[in-house]
Amino acid sequence: MANVTLTKVGKVYTGDDGASFRAVEAVDLSIKDGEFCVLVGPSGCGKSTTLRMIAGLEEISEGSLEIDGTLVNDVPAKDRDIAFVFQNYALYPHLTVAQNIAFGLETRRAHRSGLIAALTGAGGARRDESQAIHARIAEVSKTLGLDALLHRYPRELSGGQRQRVAVGRAIARDPKVFLFDEPLSNLDARLRIETRTELRMLHRRLAATIVYVTHDQEEAMTLADRLVVMHKGRVQQNASAQECYERPANRFVAGFIGTPPMNLVDGHLKAGTFTANGVAIALGAEYARLGDRACALGFRPDRVKLVAPNTTGSVAASIAAVERLGDRTDIALDTPWGRLVARLDADVARSLREGDAAGVSFDSSHAHLFEAGECGGRI
Numbered sequence: 001m002a003n004v005t006l007t008k009v010g011k012v013y014t015g016d017d018g019a020s021f022r023a024v025e026a027v028d029l030s031i032k033d034g035e036f037c038v039l040v041g042p043s044g045c046g047k048s049t050t051l052r053m054i055a056g057l058e059e060i061s062e063g064s065l066e067i068d069g070t071l072v073n074d075v076p077a078k079d080r081d082i083a084f085v086f087q088n089y090a091l092y093p094h095l096t097v098a099q100n101i102a103f104g105l106e107t108r109r110a111h112r113s114g115l116i117a118a119l120t121g122a123g124g125a126r127r128d129e130s131q132a133i134h135a136r137i138a139e140v141s142k143t144l145g146l147d148a149l150l151h152r153y154p155r156e157l158s159g160g161q162r163q164r165v166a167v168g169r170a171i172a173r174d175p176k177v178f179l180f181d182e183p184l185s186n187l188d189a190r191l192r193i194e195t196r197t198e199l200r201m202l203h204r205r206l207a208a209t210i211v212y213v214t215h216d217q218e219e220a221m222t223l224a225d226r227l228v229v230m231h232k233g234r235v236q237q238n239a240s241a242q243e244c245y246e247r248p249a250n251r252f253v254a255g256f257i258g259t260p261p262m263n264l265v266d267g268h269l270k271a272g273t274f275t276a277n278g279v280a281i282a283l284g285a286e287y288a289r290l291g292d293r294a295c296a297l298g299f300r301p302d303r304v305k306l307v308a309p310n311t312t313g314s315v316a317a318s319i320a321a322v323e324r325l326g327d328r329t330d331i332a333l334d335t336p337w338g339r340l341v342a343r344l345d346a347d348v349a350r351s352l353r354e355g356d357a358a359g360v361s362f363d364s365s366h367a368h369l370f371e372a373g374e375c376g377g378r379i
């Protein structure tokens, strides 16, 4: 396994008309040996391009990429000792599960036909090589729970099983680094959750260095040792999932990480009081030192309390929607601060109905403040 270090890595695409587009800008990233690093961000933020540059499938326009201290900018993909698992598993339909897993070994050994022959028992593959391949397939299939499926063809597998075969093919090679690009996005919601747990357990067993791309922040948070939140080609925060959630570095991260998203309100802070659209809430003396400034106030839905209408220190609200989710209930609220969301215990929310009036209150010790603007920094 290996360390992966990106220093000021950038990517500029140039179209046929000569126009250039900067997809990735000045990415600094140091992924430690055995770390599970997840690149997350909305569509088009540059996460796949970053991953493809690490893989060697995309040329690096600027900066340097090192694997275990060796500069690999100009090393071809096949010589980087990296395994890539894509969203569409790209299994060979005419090969069995065992043969597909063995295919991962192909680039290591010069002759694919020899490999396949070794598996089918045909041709003149050497006995010791055949045994080594069989042993490796047995090991990998046991790790992934594919033992019973080795003789099936991809068309005879479920989506989740196919995905595991694709992972098996990557593991078989025992590469330095695993790269995953949205590997779960073709699975249904339940299978996605099951498979991501399996991936996390697999990572622990293999102690592998993994770089994983997803647009799904919940998937990212559950998998990552290190979460790298990207937006518009730039890294917005590089920290643990917990840190990104509890202390988002800027307004973008605050709005992106967390379900339902953090409530964010543009307004003005003065003498410790936050005002937006003519409605003022005193945040407390400790906010007075932050001066007189335009800013955005953030508070998570699970920090909201609904109080009686016109309660002092609350924002007047009308309940727009009630979503009952079993143990908890999400309440959408129309307020002078715009649409806000409260996540309440189901018991607390039991009597609430759409159209009811209420007051929105929150604990200011759990409030976040950000500079004005889409990526305004944490204050």
Ligand code: ATP
Pocket: 013, 014, 021, 023, 041, 042, 043, 044, 045, 046, 047, 048, 049, 050, 215
């Ligand atoms: P998604 O989740 O939709 O795959 P992403 O975050 O992985 O998005 P990238 O695929 O890295 O985003 O693309 C980043 C930006 O670069 C996008 O605006 C995309 O349109 C652009 N881009 C990607 N590939 C090319 C290309 N070959 N030529 C020009 N622009 C490209």
